[in-house]
Amino acid sequence: MIWRSLLLGLFLVCPVVASAQFSLFQGAPHSLAPLVKQVAPSVVGITVTEASGNAAGKTAPVRGGKSTPPLTEAAGSGFIISADGMIVTNDHVIAGASEITVTLDNGEKFTAKLVGADDLTDIAVIRIHPSHPLKPAHWADSSKVQTGDWVLAAGNPFALGNSFTLGIVSAEGRDIGEGPFNHFLQLDAPINPGNSGGPAFNMEGGVIGINSAIVSPSGGSVGIGFAIPSNSAAPIVDQLMAHGMVARGWLGVSVADPTDGAPGALITGLEAGGPADRAGLVQSDIIVTVNGESISGADGLTRAIASMPPGRRVVLGIKRDAHIFHLPVTVGRRPAQIGE
The missing domain is CATH 2.30.42.10 (PDZ domain)
Structure with a gap:
């Protein structure tokens, strides 16, 4: 009888625990599919071709009696900020590029040109010339972001193509020593090499930050990523689009x-x-x-x-x-x- 009473007690307690756990997460959507469908067209992959120099003591085959430095490719991410083809990314994604290729979510590829870059905030704007209007992302107010808010990180990790990961804002105002102007949002949404320059969205589809850095002993995601807050980034983007530079x-x-x-x-x-x-x-x-x-x-x-x-x-x-x-x-x- 004692055993039956304990067992009955367990069955009575379990629904209460499950209900409490559910209430903790009821602010999360049942599925992220509608949000991903909403924001995906504004997310782009970026491939950069640059001369790698002669760091390894090697050069490309000699053509016409002249040696040329080998070319290397690097991958990054970005997001569309205007229907006519303005795109936001990180400065470190496109720095030193001899050619920039943008791949839209639907697979279309375009050659992009640099509009302007600000190395101190690690923000750059590039532009493509599509034959049709694009769907731009919109800024959200990062001052309203709270630690614990849900966040959807988007980008092009390892050049695989557009990918989306879910997490929370782990902390605000992080100073990670990457320049004097940015107090980053810390995210636990998985961010990997290639995600740099991609957007971090809130649950309404607004951009609250630009994914820019990770802390990782392995080079892959360990749940500590950083994004430039939208309220810091948006004025820089406006100046770069208008003047191609930031007067400091x-x-x-x-x-x-x-x-x-x-x-x-x-x-x-x-x-x-x-x-x-x-x-x-x-x-x-x-x-x-x-x-x-x-x-x-x-x-x-x-x-x-x-x-x-x-x-x-x-x-x-x-x-x-x-x-x-x-x-x-x-x-x-x-x-x-x-x-x-």
Whole structure:
């Protein structure tokens, strides 16, 4: 009788546990097929051909008495942002490309041209010229994303073609040391080599991020991926589409974090004739504020200055010989490929 009572108790308890488990996941759709069908036409695969140089000490066969460097191919992803063929991807996907090929979800292939790229945010825009309107993706508001929200990652892993994986937003505001401007969304949706540049969708089909990096000892997905938030990416994309570049402020200084762990950015070098040099800053000065806002470190200074348009006048709080004073500086235009 005791055994029968225990067994009956188990059968009575099990439905309650199952019900509790179901309630935890009732926010997830019964099937992702409708969402995938909705967003798939905006996802593209990208194949890049580039000269690999002579790193291995080999060259391609000699033709006409001249040796040419061998060509290598790399795969990435992207998503359509306008019906006339503008496509968003990562800068590292197309950097150094001699030819860019875009494959649509329906298998159509097009040669793409670079519209503009921003290496500091790792965002690029390329363009194809289709004979028919394309279906663009639309941005969602990443400020509304919460840790634990469902996310659908899309892309072209290992050049296999469009693929979709489901996960959640594991964390927000991750700093992974990949440039000074991005505080990434961390995702556990599987992201692999080739997914770079692809979109991360919310459950309404809006793009909340651009899949850009993974942490992996094996090179494959271990459930830790990172996406550039849409609210950071969208303004960069707009500037690249409009101007082909992002005009960034520049002080003409090399900086590091202070060695004693204090806040601010330590000047380790100055560009002769640059904005900081002309204003009277010297090596070993520590910039502690920009327009009254505290600077936490070298990356904080870079973000603050680079987000300003060239020509803007700012007031820097400078710590020199244990004294703090304020100095006006006119921000210059950041030269290509040169950091703060």
